[in-house]
Amino acid sequence: MKSEFKGARAFLMIPPSISRDKDLLKKPKSIILMGEIISMLNVTGNFHMSNKTLADILDTTPKSVNDWLNLLEDKGLIIREQITIPAQNPKNEKSKRILGRTIKAGPNLVTQSLLGWERQGSRGGNVDVSRVVTPTSHKHNSINRSSNITVNNSSSAKKEEDPEREKIYQDLFLIVRASDKAKNQSTRPSLDEIKQMRSLLYKCSLSTLQATKDKFKAQMEWDMVGKPFAYLLKLLRDGLSTERDYESESWG
Known part of the structure; x- marks a missing residue:
């Protein structure tokens, strides 16, 4: 025991x-x-x-x-x-x-890079939030420290996170949290879902991200979503696909 x-x-x-x-x-x-x-x-x-x-x-x-x-x-x-x-x-x-x-x-413990696992200066960094950490997370930490060295050495100008995108990202988690509170449940994304969301966060335009947030919020308030993070990823992918189709048509 x-x-x-x-x-x-x-x-x-x-x-x-x-x-x-x-x-x-x-x-x-x-x-x-x-x-x-x-x-x-x-x-x-x-x-x-x-x-x-x-x-x-x-x-x-x-x-x-x-x-x-x-x-x-x-x-x-x-x-x-x-x-x-x-x-x-x-x-x-x-x-x-x-x-x-x-x-x-809580969402801010989950979404912020509190434990140093997000690669600073890289779009779509990795944050391990399968709990807050996992029993083997020290392995991820070592790998990402090595990645940090590579990224910092290969770029003379460090890219900063976009505050507007990060704010939308946190708002998406707060939408899920509000829904969870109303239903007395707890919904958390998998590590893979977090990785995909972080990547799409910096691939989509701000207008697409805002439109995605608005639609996601409406669907969550109407209780139309069974798996919030899987649905959110679909919205982000669809938005990015629409952007690329439009760019392709614009360039002929």
């Missing part, structure tokens, strides 16, 4: 963008808390340690822990979900028993 995960024993996983966040630095223990969460997500895929246990670890009160969790959720770094037993009377939702809560990776 596997022993319960009681927190990191060697190192906490705290990405630089979190450790340097100005809002979190005003409440430093929220950064340590995020490190505990990421470390458990890396092992289990979910974080289920109670606020009381966390308060003991961080030498604080459960109320302070809850305040920090609110801050982390407001910043889109985590998503909290209640663990309940279904109501005996379906018409009386209040009869549901709440057993506790679990924490999952």
Whole structure:
């Protein structure tokens, strides 16, 4: 029988963008808390340690822990979900028993290159978000560090990410998150879907990306999509194909 995960024993996983966040630095223990969460997500895929246990670890009160969790959720770094037993009377939702809560990776933890796996200066970089990290992610990290050296040496001018494209990319995840919240579920893309989306993000024009976002949002609000990220990829591919057809016709 596997022993319960009681927190990191060697190192906490705290990405630089979190450790340097100005809002979190005003409440430093929220950064340590995020490190505990990421470390458990890396092992289990979910974080289920109670606020009381966390308060003991961080030498604080459960109320302070809850305040920090609110801050982390407001910043889109985590998503909290209640663990309940279904109501005996379906018409009386209040009869549901709440057993506790679990924490999952939020959209901003997923979409930002928090762990250094996105190749800076390359369009369509790779971000491993099959959880937040995977048990073998150190291999990907080593490969991408080598890629960084190659990219940096081969280009004298470092290309920066396009803020407009990155904003649309984050908005797409927020659309899925809003739908998940309404349905009390959690939908996450596969690593391959993330790679394809990152690539298409920089191949499509901004007008195509915006049109795709608008259509995706409408379809999600109408609850017409079974697999959001697969459908989103189809929209992006169709948009890119339309662009190329138009360019081909324009050039004769």
